[in-house]
Amino acid sequence: MPNGMNAPETTLEKIERMDRRIVFLAIAITIILPLIWPLGLPIEVSPQVDDFHEAIESIPDGSVVLFPNDYDPASKAELYPMTVAILHHFFKEDRNLKIIGLGLFPAGPPLLQKAFEEVAVEQYGAEYGKDFVNLGYKEGREIVMASMGESIPKTFPTDFFGTPIDSLPIMLGIKNYTDIAILVNVSAGYPGTKEWVQQVVSVFDVLMVSGTTGVSAPEYYPYYNSGQLAGMLEGLKGAAEYETLIEKQGIATSGMDAQSLGHLVIILFIIVGNVLFILNRRNKTKGGRF
Amino acid sequence: MARRSIPTAIAFFFGAMMVVNYFVPWGWFSDRANQVQEWGLIVVAFAYILGALNVMRVHGHKIQRKDEDWRFSIVTIITMVVMLGFGLMPEQWAIGGMERGSPFLWMFDNMYVPMMATMYSLLAFFIASAAFRAFKVRSLEATLLAVTAVIVMIGAVPLGGILLPGSMELRTWIMETLQNVGKRGIMIGVALGAISTSLKIILGIERPYGRD
Numbered sequence: 001m002p003n004g005m006n007a008p009e010t011t012l013e014k015i016e017r018m019d020r021r022i023v024f025l026a027i028a029i030t031i032i033l034p035l036i037w038p039l040g041l042p043i044e045v046s047p048q049v050d051d052f053h054e055a056i057e058s059i060p061d062g063s064v065v066l067f068p069n070d071y072d073p074a075s076k077a078e079l080y081p082m083t084v085a086i087l088h089h090f091f092k093e094d095r096n097l098k099i100i101g102l103g104l105f106p107a108g109p110p111l112l113q114k115a116f117e118e119v120a121v122e123q124y125g126a127e128y129g130k131d132f133v134n135l136g137y138k139e140g141r142e143i144v145m146a147s148m149g150e151s152i153p154k155t156f157p158t159d160f161f162g163t164p165i166d167s168l169p170i171m172l173g174i175k176n177y178t179d180i181a182i183l184v185n186v187s188a189g190y191p192g193t194k195e196w197v198q199q200v201v202s203v204f205d206v207l208m209v210s211g212t213t214g215v216s217a218p219e220y221y222p223y224y225n226s227g228q229l230a231g232m233l234e235g236l237k238g239a240a241e242y243e244t245l246i247e248k249q250g251i252a253t254s255g256m257d258a259q260s261l262g263h264l265v266i267i268l269f270i271i272v273g274n275v276l277f278i279l280n281r282r283n284k285t286k287g288g289r290f
Numbered sequence: 291m292a293r294r295s296i297p298t299a300i301a302f303f304f305g306a307m308m309v310v311n312y313f314v315p316w317g318w319f320s321d322r323a324n325q326v327q328e329w330g331l332i333v334v335a336f337a338y339i340l341g342a343l344n345v346m347r348v349h350g351h352k353i354q355r356k357d358e359d360w361r362f363s364i365v366t367i368i369t370m371v372v373m374l375g376f377g378l379m380p381e382q383w384a385i386g387g388m389e390r391g392s393p394f395l396w397m398f399d400n401m402y403v404p405m406m407a408t409m410y411s412l413l414a415f416f417i418a419s420a421a422f423r424a425f426k427v428r429s430l431e432a433t434l435l436a437v438t439a440v441i442v443m444i445g446a447v448p449l450g451g452i453l454l455p456g457s458m459e460l461r462t463w464i465m466e467t468l469q470n471v472g473k474r475g476i477m478i479g480v481a482l483g484a485i486s487t488s489l490k491i492i493l494g495i496e497r498p499y500g501r502d
Contacts, residue, residue: 020419027418041448044458073406107406110388110398117390139338143330150324155331161388162381203312214446221465222474237446260449262414267440269422274436277426 010283016276023269030265034257041257048224049241052209052231053089055182059207061095063181064174066206068196069115071188072107075213079186081252082211082239083115086184088248091124091131098170100180102135102156104144104191109136109160129168136160141191145199149177177204186211193220197228211238298494305492345370373397438464 009017059065067086071079090097101116103109113134120126128134135156138144147155152174158164165171173179183206187193193210201208207230212220214235223229233242236259239252304326311323349363357363376394379386385393427433444450445461490496 020423023419023422024415027415031414041452043448044451046458046462073403074410076403076407077411107398107402110395111403113388114390114399138331140331140334143327143334147324147327147331150327154328218465218469218473221470222477225466225470235446240448256448260447262418263443263447264449264453266418266421267443269418270425270436270440273422273425274427 010280012276012280012283016273016280026265026269027262030261031258034261035254038254039257039260041260043240043244043253043256045241045245046234046238048232048234049238049245050231051224052211052233052238053242053245055207055209055230056086056089056184059097059181062097064098064100064179065090066177066180066183067099067101067112067186068104068183069101069108069112069186070104070192071111071186071213072105073111075188076111077255078213078236078239079188079211080111080115081236081250081255082233082242083112083186084119084250085239085242085246085248085252086186086211087115087119088123088250089242089246091120091126092246092248096131099132100135100152100170100174101132103137104141105188106137106139109134113160129163130170133165133168133170134160135165142195142199145191145195146203149200149204151176152179177206180206182206183208184211185209187216188213189216192216193223193229197223201228209233211242294497297499298497301497301499302492302494305488309492342370342374438468 056065069079069083087099090099099120101109101112103112116126116128116132116134120132121128126132135152136159138156140147144155153165153171156165159168177183177200183196183200185193185196185208187196187210193212196208196210200206208228209231210220210223210229211233212235214237217232217234217238220229220232224232233239236252236255240256243249243253307319307323307326311320346367349366351357352363353360353367373394376385376392376397377388379394381387381389388395425436425439427436441457442461442464444454445457445459445464450457450461487496491498
């Protein structure tokens, strides 16, 4: 072949360089189909999810739970089902737990409020201000966490709706972390689980569990291993396992079929991509034309 | 001289105060440290106002100069003003407050949430495409990475237990042992780096708050 001219593309090379819209279409089909026709794949509960459940079971009835939901709509698909499942656990056995919710992501508290209304109010008849409260958002990240160690009412003088929190019965007698039985964090990143561990668990010795996005979970394994996190939910999978554990199957369980097939298709693409890569390399070294 | 020494002295005083408070959370001293934290919250709140004004200024200039994509700047400013306006309206007004059904929450639920969720969901498609193109076994290290990724991915879903029995346990072992070792090393390194940088700032060796 004369210099400067490229060899014509072989079939294998064409397949290797296939239009990425084909990949997109394959993913779309494998995600949509199981959402329409669920496969009902069995869900096995991991030890860290079991520990999460046990930690909440271990607190006495009537305890106060701090429930920071540090995420925004970008992580809603993974973390909102987790929030819903955890709320079912809080309210389903009539344990009279007092839930103090808040969010350190600006767009977090409206999502938490929606979950409170859908689960606590509509399904269990819980009362705002008596059984649960949404303290809303406060900028300051770690400073907010540390400041709550001195005084929660001073850090959050009003709730999500602007109501002074000293007018809410649930907040009577709540001063700081000494009044909190467990910190249940649902986190999408910074500020979130890592900062709660560093600022609250290490300093005030509060029992803590965490639910995180799948992608950020590896970051928190060292804390779970060291016992600083008593339990952990990892992404949609963690939420689905939790739903199985509390016997309340919801959106996470139905989403797991789609996620299963989605993962499988990505793995198939990795395998096919590598087979083509190896064949093409062999072709080039042997001067093949297929 | 004073321009340099006064900020350094302030940084040293407050930085040292917070460090000492961690180890000696004693009455009077602890109260002062808590007060400093409250000041911090107030300063951060003001930073938000500055941030909003800066967004207006940057996009305002862009519109004025008709820079590239200046029309998007109009959208940015309008949406910011509208959301901010409805968000700040008192509950007593018919169109104010954060209750369900209020315009602010309606826009949040029906515009902001779907847009953010859509952006994040697109990742699934790009990850699949990138995995097909980039996850190639070019070397021993790349092969190890690809094999580990496949095990972790398949072990993370219920289908994995059916297709590859034991994959869940193998994934747990990878995450709790192999992954943890590397992660701990990185975390300890980062923590030591943070301590060293903080000490440099407290002692005035590094001065991110001032111009030399």
